[in-house]
Amino acid sequence: MAAGMDWFPWSLLLLSLTCDTGAFYVPGVAPINFHQNDPVEIKAVKLTSSRTQLPYEYYSLPFCQPSKITYKAENLGEVLRGDRIVNTPFQVFMNSEKKCEVLCSQSNKPVTLTVEQSRLVAERITEDYYVHLIADNLPVATRLELYSNRDGDDKKKEKDVQFEHGYRLGFTDVNKIYLHNHLSFILYYHREDLEEDQEHTYRVVRFEVIPQSIRLEDLKADEKGSCTLPEGTNSSPQEIDPTKENQLYFTYSVHWEESDIKWASRWDTYLTMSDVQIHWFSIINSVVVVFFLSGILSMIIIRTLRKDIANYNKEDDIEDTMEESGWKLVHGDVFRPPQYPMILSSLLGSGIQLFCMILIVIFVAMLGMLSPSSRGALMTTACFLFMFMGVFGGFSAGRLYRTLKGHRWKKGAFCTATLYPGVVFGICFVLNCFIWGKHSSGAVPFPTMVALLCMWFGISLPLVYLGYYFGFRKQPYDNPVRTNQIPRQIPEQRWYMNRFVGILMAGILPFGAMFIELFFIFSAIWENQFYYLFGFLFLVFIILVVSCSQISIVMVYFQLCAEDYRWWWRNFLVSGGSAFYVLVYAIFYFVNKLDIVEFIPSLLYFGYTALMVLSFWLLTGTIGFYAAYMFVRKIYAAVKID
Helix, strand or coil: CCCCCCCCCHHHHHHHHHHHHHCCCHHHCCCCCECCCCECCEEEEEEECCCCCCCECHHHCCCCCCCCCCECCCCHHHHHHCCCCEECCCCCECCCCEEEEECCCECCECEEECHHHHHHHHHHHHCCCEEEEEECCEECEEEEEEEECCCCCHHHCEEEEEEEECEECEEEECCEEEECCEEEEEEEEEECCCCCCCCCCEEEEEEEEEEECCCHHHCEECCCCEEECCCCCCCCCCECCCCCCEEECCEEEEEEEECCCCHHHCCHHHHCCCCHHHHHHHHHHHHHHHHHHHHHHHHHHHHHHHHHHHHHCCHHHHHHHHHCCCHHHHCCCCCCCCCCHHHHHHHHHHHHHHHHHHHHHHHHHHCCCCCCCCCCHHHHHHHHHHHHCHHHHHHHHHHHHHHCCCCCHHHHHHHHHHHHHHHHHHHHHHHHHHHHHCCCCCCCCHHHHHHHHHHHHHHHHHHHHHHHHHHHHCCCCCCCCCCCCCCCCCCCCCHHHCHHHHHHHHHHHHHHHHHHHHHHHHHHHHCCCCCCCHHHHHHHHHHHHHHHHHHHHHHHHHHHHCCCCCCHHHHHHHHCCHHHHHHHHHHHHHHHCCCCCCHHHHHHHHHHHHHHHHHHHHHHHHHHHHHHHHHHHHHHHHCCCC
């Protein structure tokens, strides 16, 4: 997801989702058993860098190539992530060791990189690119051993092992650039228990690599393609000089180790996070704070409301009551339709579509059906669900549009189906043009774009029209009081009733509940980490819904007490106030956490951030709007109106 959002007609995409079982991300579900000396295929996924946010395919650099390059058929999510899974010339056999083997060796001659190739490799190394390989669908990881000396005693040093996804392409030292040209693969297998007369089978449970840089002179290669590594630490690294041709060997070694890790828990290594405790504390803190504040708000509102309703309903005080100020005074205007009812209902329809999609995706992911082993499954599911949730979006938009005295349902349905998706598609298309210009694999291919358009106009649009038709035909929402013919004059409002002040006040509580989770999500998107804590995310989503609803009710109550009945648009804008804080946090994250300096990566970051903020505003605004609408109908139904 680091950059951009494949495209064959949508029917083919549906087929690819259901018929891809022979391909390769299904081993995330069904284990592959290997016998002794069975080939274990090493595939390349892509090159990534958190500094440029532009993924590249493996053979964009002059690596050794097999005799025939074969790309795997990918699902929609993989293409949108920039994955281009391809075979490599590494020959690895189950439980068979290799001391040192030369790649692309033609009578043990070294590989010569041209000046142009050398410049490109040097540029990628200085941009901190990582190479991502997979064996049996397990991504390669580099082990990092960190020593933490907590007691100040050398004997009590604790070794803290963490894993880095992929391996570094190279490194720089004193203005010189070095390439990791030797890869030591360490593969762990789990031996399956079988009956006595059967041959042992093995399953791959971990894939590590130790990248090394060894210069040409220190590597001795023979005619058979074998090589000898230098002993000890007396070898020099392989320098890449971008101003001239460079000669080098690409070599690799394979080492197998038996492991107690069961196949079912082989992903645990990749998903271990160093700060799980912080995560727990932050979640508990959010839950406690939100429910505490929610309880206080609810108590105040309910007590005040009961008092209001009791006062308004006293038969003997009718004249006094009418002279008082308060929300009852605007009963004849509170349900007056707002300006631009079609646009409001369209945005709320898209909000419902987003809400249903996010709820189902998080719930399904929480049950473990969208694990990282199913590469691209999360994004594929999200895209298809958004299309199919068009029925619910259309239905809610159609019913609300009729309630707001709208008549042009066909135009309203078209607006609902195209307004938000059109903005998303437009921004993505512009960003995609920039990614294309950089020849990155993150650019969505043209056939994929056509397929997405086919999905939009072939699935989403008809479903929105269908939902809108039934929603518009259904009885409109029942408003408990009649609207007066002549609009009431609105008194001058206090400074704190200003719309922007409202956004700042309403956004802080929902944002406070979720900002720690936001950090992990940003790390997953922008720093190529795995995000898998969907149980936490589901909990945070529930807290977000509760806090948005309550804040929205409080804000609309204050507004009606100030005798301002124009609450429809204002409540939608103010309820999405936490999106403003998400934008501020995204800017903070960009400045403090990311090392992005170039124009196009910065443009990508802020382009996709704008999409996230817009979607989040629609989501929270919709939750708040419907909560406030239910509340307003409830309180006006509870008072006697003459």
